[in-house]
Amino acid sequence: MHTFIEKLKVERFARIYSEEDSLLVGKGGYISPDPTLWEDVLLSISLQKPVLLKGPAGSGKTKLAESVSAYFRQPMHSINCSVDLDAESLLGFKTIVQKDGETVIEFVEGPVVKAMKEGHLLYIDEINMAKAETLPILHSVLDYRRMLTNPFTGEVIQAHPHFNVLSAINEGYIGTAPMNEALKNRFISYSIPYLAGEQLRGLWEQAFPDAPHALKELMYNLAEDLKLQVQHGLLSEEAASIRSLLDATELAQYIEPIRAIRYAIAEKLDDVGERELVMELAKTWVK
Ligand SMILES: Nc1ncnc2c1ncn2[C@@H]1O[C@H](COP(=O)(O)OP(=O)(O)O)[C@@H](O)[C@H]1O
Ligand SMILES: [Mg+2]
Structure with a gap:
């Protein structure tokens, strides 16, 4: 393993998470189909580059993402894309709560906001199943800016240095649209084959x-x-x-x-x- 990756692993291992966040650390166990794939994915993560895993159903994409989470002992939040995915399911939503006898509006953070702030991993599964209008919200999160202006609160969020994104796509699968170019452009892409x-x-x-x-x-x-x-x-x-x-x-x-x-x-x-x-x-x- 490259010493650069090892160094970041040590840094991430030193972090202490709440009990709840610890439950979000993946189990690991991915077997790399060739000698370099696994390390090359870890390198992208170490360089803060979003990773896109392209491969057929059951080729181990989720297992690979879970194994990255396990390798860095870093909690991971998952989003399953569908046509119903909207900004609120990514970023969070406002809700009314009672505090000291008063009614106040609070924002409940969604997976993107949480992962950005805490420096967790974000796994976006079947990213090409989402509606074309939904994902541009993530463009500034996924490029060198690593930031987001939350449209619901106006808050400007700069991602924690450990924050990163892994996405998965089953290319050519019936019912999926091809992935939007501007979005695809932001990822380092890896083909994930079946093991042999x-x-x-x-x-x-x-x-x-x-x-x-x-x-x-x-x-x-x-x-x-x-x-x-x-x-x-x-x-x-x-x-x-x-x-x-x-x-x-x-x-x-x-x-x-x-x-x-x-x-x-x-x-x-x-x-x-x-x-x-x-x-x-x-x-x-x-x-
Ligand atoms: N390369 C691999 N290493 C370890 N397990 C694998 C691998 N490929 C497939 N699997 C196993 O196959 C099953 C499906 O993998 P999964 O990650 O859910 O696939 P995908 O997300 O690509 O649909 C899991 O039980 C997983 O452990
Ligand atoms: Mg999967």
Whole structure:
């Protein structure tokens, strides 16, 4: 690890958080698909550059963000984008409270304001699912200015030096718009691939240390097969989702693997032909 990153880690580790904030520190466990990706993401964070993780569902984007939070032992706030996301869900809202018998208006800080002030991490999931009008509010937060004028209070907020943003996007996924250029421009972007080969094996060992070896091999082989079919264009990308494969492995500790694969992988696919292909592939590995 680069000494520059190590130095900032020590600095961040020295901070003391409230019990509530400590609960927001991620668990870690991300396995880097190549020798440099993990460290390169940490470098962006160390340089206060917003990070954009691009990859298919279940490729470990959230796991990676959680692992950054764990690495720096830094609380992380998450935002799930949808068309309903508005300025209030990002920044916070005004509310009426009773104080010493008087009615006063208070501002309840949302995840962006909180993370900026406290120097926490902010994880914005599926950033391209948000309405185009909503996110420009973040432009000044995401570039070198690192500041925000809160439209609800007029407060000018300069971000804490440890504050940073990670975003995730599933490019090309149905229902998502392409990401706005001005927004995309503010991020350092990383493609997040599905794990393969020995690392994929390692993930199964990490997730199910006590599961039967044969079951882990079965799921590992199926994972490689599914990925190949995705590359050939015969299956949609979700078919090779590691999340689904891990779910199948978990179920298969209690029921026949073939049923587990059906429920956790095949049934999620919209296309009948794809569902059948998954089951055909599965049958070649189940003894
Ligand atoms: N590279 C990886 N390292 C560790 N775990 C991974 C990795 N890729 C996928 N996973 C596991 O697969 C599941 C889905 O990962 P997740 O981060 O939720 O995917 P995404 O956010 O990209 O949809 C989780 O259980 C996660 O631990
Ligand atoms: Mg995710």
